[in-house]
Amino acid sequence: xxxxxxxxxxxxxxxxxxxxxxxxxxxxxxxxxxxxxxxxxxxxxxxxxxxxxxxxxxxxxxxxxxxxxxxxxxxxxxxxxxxxxxxxxxxxxxxxxxxxxxxxxxxxxxxxxxxxxxxxxxxxxxxxxxxxxxxxxxxxxxxxxxxxxxxxxxxxxxxxxxxxxxxxxxxxxxxxxxxxxxxxxxxxxxxxxxxxxxxxxxxxxxxxxxxxxxxxxxxxx
Ligand SMILES: [Zn+2]
Numbered sequence: 491x492x493x494x495x496x497x498x499x500x501x502x503x504x505x506x507x508x509x510x511x512x513x514x515x516x517x518x519x520x521x522x523x524x525x526x527x528x529x530x531x532x533x534x535x536x537x538x539x540x541x542x543x544x545x546x547x548x549x550x551x552x553x554x555x556x557x558x559x560x561x562x563x564x565x566x567x568x569x570x571x572x573x574x575x576x577x578x579x580x581x582x583x584x585x586x587x588x589x590x591x592x593x594x595x596x597x598x599x600x601x602x603x604x605x606x607x608x609x610x611x612x613x614x615x616x617x618x619x620x621x622x623x624x625x626x627x628x629x630x631x632x633x634x635x636x637x638x639x640x641x642x643x644x645x646x647x648x649x650x651x652x653x654x655x656x657x658x659x660x661x662x663x664x665x666x667x668x669x670x671x672x673x674x675x676x677x678x679x680x681x682x683x684x685x686x687x688x689x690x691x692x693x694x695x696x697x698x699x700x701x702x703x704x705x706x707x708x709x710x711x
Contacts, residue, residue: 518616525699527700527702529625530564532572538576539573539587542589547560564592578679579672583634583636584634624699626693643665680694
């Protein structure tokens with residue numbers, strides 16, 4: 491059959507077969523200029539931050555582990571700003587708990603493929619990459635310093651419902667107060683909330699960093 495197909499047609503067919511494979515293997519091409527990435531381990535900058543890296547456990551929306559290591563990173567300016575947020579909140583009796591920071595592109599691809607169409611607003615399109623991939627987005631909440639308990643927010647982390655929206659109003663007064671406390675503290679240091687998810691913040695420099703696909707294990711401890 492192949493022998494009777496013209497060469498040009500064979501090349502087109504080959505392209506159609508290979509294109510998804512190439513795409514599946516790596517991030518989309520981008521044109522810079524970009525700043526040189528410098529992913530910093532958050533706990534190295536501030537050991538009072540609490541980590542709850544859900545994607546390193548089965549306690550996440552996929553129900554399986556996607557990270558081999560429970561570590562969190564951001565680009566240095568974002569990481570330093572986050573430390574200031576944490577120190578400011580501690581004066582008000584709360585600390586930051588980090589669910590996720592830098593996320594390799596391959597993990598964004600896993601999330602996208604596993605999410606049904608009507609929920610894709612909650613996950614980034616791998617053909618565009620995510621701000622997590624650039625090391626400039628963080629998923630987080632707060633815990634009470636006195637008790638160590640997670641702050642009661644209007645929804646759970648990664649709860650893909652209307653309760654996750656930053657303006658969701660039918661929540662308890664206390665959970666709305668805590669959500670606002672977090673938002674104010676983050677905005678002062680240059681982070682902007684992603685409105686459908688009260689826990690997701692982007693750092694103002696995100697456009698200046700490329701999409702990365704570096705595994706945690708390849709980042710120096
Ligand atoms: Zn996020």
